[in-house]
Amino acid sequence: MTDKFxxxxxxxxxxxxxxxxxxxxxxxATPWVAMAAGAETAGAGKVRLGVIGTGDRGRALIQNIAKTxxxxxxxxxxxxxxxxxxxRQWVAAGTPEFSDHRAxxxxxxxxxxxxxxxxxxxxxxTFDAMDAGLHVWCEKAMARTIADxxxxxxxxxxxxxxxxxxxxxxxxxxxxxxxxxxxxxxxxPVTQIRASWHRxxxxxxxxxADSDDRRINWRLYRESSAGLMTELATHxxxxxxxxxxxxxxxxxxxxxxxxxxxxxxxxxxxxxxxxYAGGRKVIYTSLLNNARxxxxxxxxxxxGTIEPELGRIYQEVPHRALALQRMQAxxxxxxxxxxxxxxxxxxxxxxxxxxxxxxGWGEYDETMLQFEGxxxxxxxxxALPGLLQQAYYASVASLLGEQAMDKGEAMTWPTSLVTV
Amino acid sequence: xxxxxxxxxxxxxxxxxxVELHRFGGGAADALAQAxxxxxxxxxxxxxxxxxxxxxxxxxxxxxxxxTITDPILLDALIRIDDARAATLExxxxxxxxxxxxxxxxxxxxxxxxxxxxxDPIALDFGGFGKGYALDRAVLALQEAGVGxxxxxxxxxxxxxxxxxxxxGTWSFAIPDPRQPEATLVELELVDEALSISATIxxxxxxxxxxxxxxxxxxxxxxxxxxxxxxxxxxxxxxxLSTALIVADDAAALRLHDGARRxxxxxxxxxxxxxFV
Numbered sequence: 095m096t097d098k099f100x101x102x103x104x105x106x107x108x109x110x111x112x113x114x115x116x117x118x119x120x121x122x123a124t125p126w127v128a129m130a131a132g133a134e135t136a137g138a139g140k141v142r143l144g145v146i147g148t149g150d151r152g153r154a155l156i157q158n159i160a161k162t163x164x165x166x167x168x169x170x171x172x173x174x175x176x177x178x179x180x181x182r183q184w185v186a187a188g189t190p191e192f193s194d195h196r197a198x199x200x201x202x203x204x205x206x207x208x209x210x211x212x213x214x215x216x217x218x219x220t221f222d223a224m225d226a227g228l229h230v231w232c233e234k235a236m237a238r239t240i241a242d243x244x245x246x247x248x249x250x251x252x253x254x255x256x257x258x259x260x261x262x263x264x265x266x267x268x269x270x271x272x273x274x275x276x277x278x279x280x281x282x283p284v285t286q287i288r289a290s291w292h293r294x295x296x297x298x299x300x301x302x303a304d305s306d307d308r309r310i311n312w313r314l315y316r317e318s319s320a321g322l323m324t325e326l327a328t329h330x331x332x333x334x335x336x337x338x339x340x341x342x343x344x345x346x347x348x349x350x351x352x353x354x355x356x357x358x359x360x361x362x363x364x365x366x367x368x369x370y371a372g373g374r375k376v377i378y379t380s381l382l383n384n385a386r387x388x389x390x391x392x393x394x395x396x397x398g399t400i401e402p403e404l405g406r407i408y409q410e411v412p413h414r415a416l417a418l419q420r421m422q423a424x425x426x427x428x429x430x431x432x433x434x435x436x437x438x439x440x441x442x443x444x445x446x447x448x449x450x451x452x453x454g455w456g457e458y459d460e461t462m463l464q465f466e467g468x469x470x471x472x473x474x475x476x477a478l479p480g481l482l483q484q485a486y487y488a489s490v491a492s493l494l495g496e497q498a499m500d501k502g503e504a505m506t507w508p509t510s511l512v513t514v
Numbered sequence: 515x516x517x518x519x520x521x522x523x524x525x526x527x528x529x530x531x532x533v534e535l536h537r538f539g540g541g542a543a544d545a546l547a548q549a550x551x552x553x554x555x556x557x558x559x560x561x562x563x564x565x566x567x568x569x570x571x572x573x574x575x576x577x578x579x580x581x582t583i584t585d586p587i588l589l590d591a592l593i594r595i596d597d598a599r600a601a602t603l604e605x606x607x608x609x610x611x612x613x614x615x616x617x618x619x620x621x622x623x624x625x626x627x628x629x630x631x632x633x634d635p636i637a638l639d640f641g642g643f644g645k646g647y648a649l650d651r652a653v654l655a656l657q658e659a660g661v662g663x664x665x666x667x668x669x670x671x672x673x674x675x676x677x678x679x680x681x682x683g684t685w686s687f688a689i690p691d692p693r694q695p696e697a698t699l700v701e702l703e704l705v706d707e708a709l710s711i712s713a714t715i716x717x718x719x720x721x722x723x724x725x726x727x728x729x730x731x732x733x734x735x736x737x738x739x740x741x742x743x744x745x746x747x748x749x750x751x752x753x754x755l756s757t758a759l760i761v762a763d764d765a766a767a768l769r770l771h772d773g774a775r776r777x778x779x780x781x782x783x784x785x786x787x788x789x790f791v
Contacts, residue, residue, distance in 0.1 A: 416534075417670065418523075418534050418536060418665065418667055418670075419523075421536070421665070422521060422523055422536055425521060425538065425680045425681060426521065428681065429681075430679060430681040430682075430683070430686075431686070432686040432687065432688045432701055433685070433686065433687050433688065434687075434688040434690065434698070435667070435670040435671075435673060435687050435688070435689065435690075436669075436670035436671070436690065436695075437670060437671055437689045437690050437692070437699075437711040437713070437741075437743075438671055438692050438711050438712065438713030438715075438741055
């Protein structure tokens with residue numbers, strides 16, 4: 095596919111999504127998309143990115159950046175040399191490498207940094223990068239504490255820098271299609287989103303002889319991570335807020351180390367209910383010893399259900415008037431007719447197994463689009479509108495959920511959040 | 515225009531399905547509650563999905579012990595099944611035997627002494643009997659409470675009516691074609707009768723915990739797409755006969771069906787809508 099054809103395809107898709115809704119509802123709900131879709135190609139020179147953290151996730155990001163037409167990796171940084179060595183294959187020969195991020199920031203020639211370090215390091219790396227005059231793209235979740243999340247927002251504002259967080263679902267064509275169909279009223283008012291991220295593995299990486307467990311398995315320790323909440327749930331809580339067009343009013347939850355009793359400190363089993371205005375809810379579960387239901391959000395309205403990960407939309411099966419109830423009504427009005435009973439076709443309240451329809455797909459990679467959007471934001475010195483607020487609230491929701499589980503009590507949405 | 519009778523209805527879950535009781539005119543104020551209680555008592559006695567008289571009996575039979583039947587409902591159910599053996603050509607058999615080598619005929623059932631035993635490990639499952647029997651008990655409760663007009667349903671596959679339709683004449687029911695639920699397979703007229711529908715296809719047949727239709731002595735379930743419909747004075751008998759019709763071979767089915775109140779339909783996709791065996 096040529097760049098021109100690709101660009102046309104993507105723009106056509108996004109235009110169709112954005113323009114399809116009446117009154118520009120989609121453009122309002124996804125203000126970042128139009129700007130990202132309009133990203134200029136490399137004509138003005140590629141945005142030069144320094145990547146801090148070249149572990150598994152960092153290397154995946156590097157590969158995505160390589161696919162973009164307006165960004166390039168201009169420096170690598172990791173405190174663990176083997177990670178740098180593995181990342182080298184994805185960048186141009188001679189790309190500078192650093193073991194200290196401050197040293198990388200001190201060199202000239204970078205426009206922005208990409209942060210893919212353990213969660214508890216995000217805030218400091220962001221502060222340091224912005225203090226060095228650079229824009230920041232940071233992996234989700236934003237930070238280990240709600241206070242640090244707010245401080246990152248504040249730092250971006252005071253330094254006048256772009257801060258973008260890696261919530262790629264906001265660029266995902268299927269999610270955009272899903273939101274368009276929700277906004278069009280196809281599944282009726284959404285009152286509940288049931289989200290899950292279920293895996294069946296220890297979530298534990300092997301520790302090389304030259305490293306240690308807390309460094310390699312930082313996701314399993316409280317100092318560095320809130321575990322499932324910040325590493326997985328934050329994606330889906332963002333979707334919940336986005337599709338319900340609100341933030342939660344409060345959250346209740348239960349967390350436990352239920353299966354992997356291997357010395358980890360974070361829960362391997364979480365169940366939470368996030369309440370929204372009007373009685374709406376996001377019901378969230380994540381666990382590490384059963385993968386039957388995998389990763390999914392079930393967006394439930396009175397007329398249908400959307401499951402974005404499966405790319406399906408299901409219409410509610412029309413309620414069949416109960417034959418015997420109708421018979422009662424017939425008798426009351428003096429009307430006699432044959433009673434159409436269900437017979438062997440009747441069965442009460444089993445799950446509906448209709449196959450549904452495809453939501454519709456788009457031919458582009460969402461992670462690539464978010465980086466092209468970031469590149470465009472860096473060039474213009476102006477953040478993609480709406481993105482940071484979504485990310486901030488998703489991180490707050492995930493950390494508030496952790497607090498609710500730790501304290502065993504309902505946590506109300508904080509009133510002290512910074513304004514995005 | 516005749517005066518419309520007073521009406522009342524009660525819906526609840528029992529016998530693993532949705533039960534509806536509709537009464538029209540006459541009788542005690544608590545007649546529906548009495549009928550509900552009658553059904554719940556049958557459920558409590560015959561269920562194998564929670565501890566019951568039947569599960570206690572099954573424990574004894576599985577360990578080849580002689581069981582004394584102290585539950586009068588369970589004893590009555592066993593007597594009715596025993597009495598219906600000839601009518602169903604011995605094709606209704608509530609016994610469960612993993613090896614499919616023994617059946618009801620292997621049981622030593624002494625109805626006078628209220629004992630039952632078997633030399634081989636065996637158990638009982640009252641699916642294919644229970645709903646119709648429960649409706650029989652509910653009909654009796656309603657009649658004893660003075661109700662002369664009512665419709666009772668257990669999952670819309672087991673129906674019983676008391677008296678004529680509240681507006682006069684027969685109760686008319688349309689039975690759907692499981693292949694095409696919007697199409698009618700047959701219409702039936704009932705007065706003071708019960709109706710049972712069994713099928714090997716349809717939404718209910720795929721339900722969890724739904725027991726497969728087994729021909730006594732045969733190790734494999736009946737897989738041919740078919741449905742059987744039986745009208746009888748007794749709901750329990752209708753239920754047993756419809757099960758027997760499903761599992762019967764063609765020769766036995768011909769002996770069981772009468773084309774009017776006992777029917778079996780071939781539901782292969784290409785079959786015409788109304789085909790008897």
